[in-house]
Amino acid sequence: MxxxxxxxxxxxxxxxxxxxxxxxxxxxxxxxxxxxxxxxxxxxxxxxxxxxxxxxxxxxxxxxxxxxxxxxxxxxxxxxxxxxxxxxxxxxxxxxxxxxxxxxxxxxxxxxxxxxxxxxxxxxxxxxxxxxxxxxxxEIPGQTLHRFLLSTYLTRAEKLELTKALLNAFKEQVVDRNLIHNDLHQGNILVHVDNQGPRKQFIINVVDYGLANFNPTLYLNKPYTDIANFLSLTIQQLWSSESDWPTPIAQLLNSNSSSLTDYITFFNEAVASPNPQTQKPLESMLAYLKELEKTHQELASRLKSDLLEAVEHSSSNDVDLLKEAIQHCKESLVKAGIKLDTFPYPIFTNNPQKQQLFNEIYAYFQLLENKGKALMATSHKREGEQLCALVHQLRERTFNAHYLPPEKQKVS
Structure with a gap:
């Protein structure tokens, strides 16, 4: 037996x-x-x-x-x-x-x-x-990136976090190890989602190093064509259904860069709004705070932190926290004695149609302001200044009409 x-x-x-x-x-x-x-x-x-x-x-x-x-x-x-x-x-x-x-x-x-x-x-x-x-x-937990993307709905913020997790994995598991993988595709990337914390965490692992090469002379700023090509295709797949991308992502893809450093830099600057319609007003506010940092670093840093927290806790159909953050920001600036002559007066609303209408109005304001700035560089400087002042007043009136009750709608 x-x-x-x-x-x-x-x-x-x-x-x-x-x-x-x-x-x-x-x-x-x-x-x-x-x-x-x-x-x-x-x-x-x-x-x-x-x-x-x-x-x-x-x-x-x-x-x-x-x-x-x-x-x-x-x-x-x-x-x-x-x-x-x-x-x-x-x-x-x-x-x-x-x-x-x-x-x-x-x-x-x-x-x-x-x-x-x-x-x-x-x-x-x-x-x-x-x-x-x-x-x-x-044994690494998770499923292939290919299967994950086919079966999982991701919010805009989650798409951004997933891409950052991919970048971090490529840096730590490939570039920092002086390796060129040579076989990057969605079947060789494993994704595990950790739901234990307040928000999803994407744990990424690169596998199958069968075609990889070790080269001790590699460094982070060196062009990594295989990584850049993979990221470019994956980013476009992730964001193809979105009508408005975070600007740094669009800039990165247009640059055709093969540097992982560029990808990390651009994505560290990217902030995804809760829905496509609120991307432009959010970025106008972030740009204002970035400029404010040059003269009022502590205040700008605090206001940016408050704004990002509001973004994190907002959803695609509820941006009330963003509205409150903008109003709080304006009040803080006034309290600090800072003039609002460059304040963008961004508007956020839960109504997608209204949000789109406000975006179109503000795009027209921007067009007028650009014309005013162009005039200021010519012999018609005074007319240019007047046009820019008018645009500022129009933004302020539109902002007040949306946010304030009728009895408080005054232009300062």
Whole structure:
């Protein structure tokens, strides 16, 4: 009678450790599914592949991985299997067979060695030295970016946060490791959503370094064409359904930059409004506060923080907090004795049609102001100044008509 050994009963057979170690010392380091052996006069067979792999600390020798039959994925160069259990001696020297949440990539030994030479420089994969084409690494939670984008609705703010998480992952897992990945696509990016905090956190992991190259001379400002191309396509996919993008994103794509530094810089400046209609008034206010920072840094910083908090807690159909933040900002400026001659008087409303109408009105005001500024550079300076003053007055009157009750609608 042949006794079957698998991941459900291996922990009850401590003798297996001595057997595997003795066989490894004789040169046998992998046992295939169904392979028979005899120990102390009894016949056994492994129901699952078992193979030796060197431990992280060479002084602790080897451990043995027992593969599950569950295939998690397959690519051009190999397949990924879940590791059912890891057979080893613990730090106390006791036999153990535990699920360590690992996977093994099964490919040709040559390809495994090539991938290991690059993947070993990463911190997130925890790759082990391959054995006959079997390379063990950490099991990473999540789904491919491709599946995630097909199945998940994202708000504008979440689209921005997801892109920032992608940028951070590329920096930490590729660029900072002096690697060129050479095979970036949405199937090689895993996304895990952490819902534990007040807002979603996107945990991104870059996988499959089978075509990657290590180059110690790489640095952050160097053009990374593969990353830039991937980001450009993904950003356009994310924002294609939006009628109004944050300006830094549009500027970045128009620049055709291949520098990851540029991507990080532009996205750090980008703020997504709760809905497309409120993007322009939000950016006009942010631009004003950025200019105010030059003369009143502390006040501008505080007002910007209040504004961003209002953005975070607003939704696509409720921007009342933004309205309050703008009114509070105006009151704070008056209290500080700051003239409102450049204040943009942005308007936010929960009615999309009204918001669009106000945007069109303000776009016309901007057109008039641009003409006034152009006149100021000519012999018609006075007329230009008068036109700019009129535009400022029109903005203020429109703002007051929207925000203030009739009895308080006075122009200062």
């Amino acid at each position: 042949t006794i079957q050994i698998n991941s459900t009963n291996v922990a009850q057979n401590e003798w297996i450790w001595d057997f595997l170690e003795s066989q490894r010392l004789l040169g046998k380091s992998i046992w295939h599914q169904g392979e028979k052996f005899t120990y102390n006069g009894t016949d056994y067979t492994f129901q699952q592949i078992v193979f030796a792999r060197q431990r992280k600390d060479p002084k602790r020798g080897y451990a043995y991985e027992m593969l599950s039959s569950e295939q998690l994925g397959r690519g051009a160069y190999g397949a990924i299997y879940r590791v059912a259990c890891t057979i080893s001696l613990g730090k106390n020297g006791h036999f153990q067979a535990q699920n360590k949440h690992r996977v093994a990539k099964y490919q040709s030994h040559r390809d495994a060695l090539y991938e290991f030479q690059s993947a070993r420089f990463t911190d997130h994969l925890h790759v082990k030295v391959p054995n006959q084409g079997l390379m063990v690494m950490r």
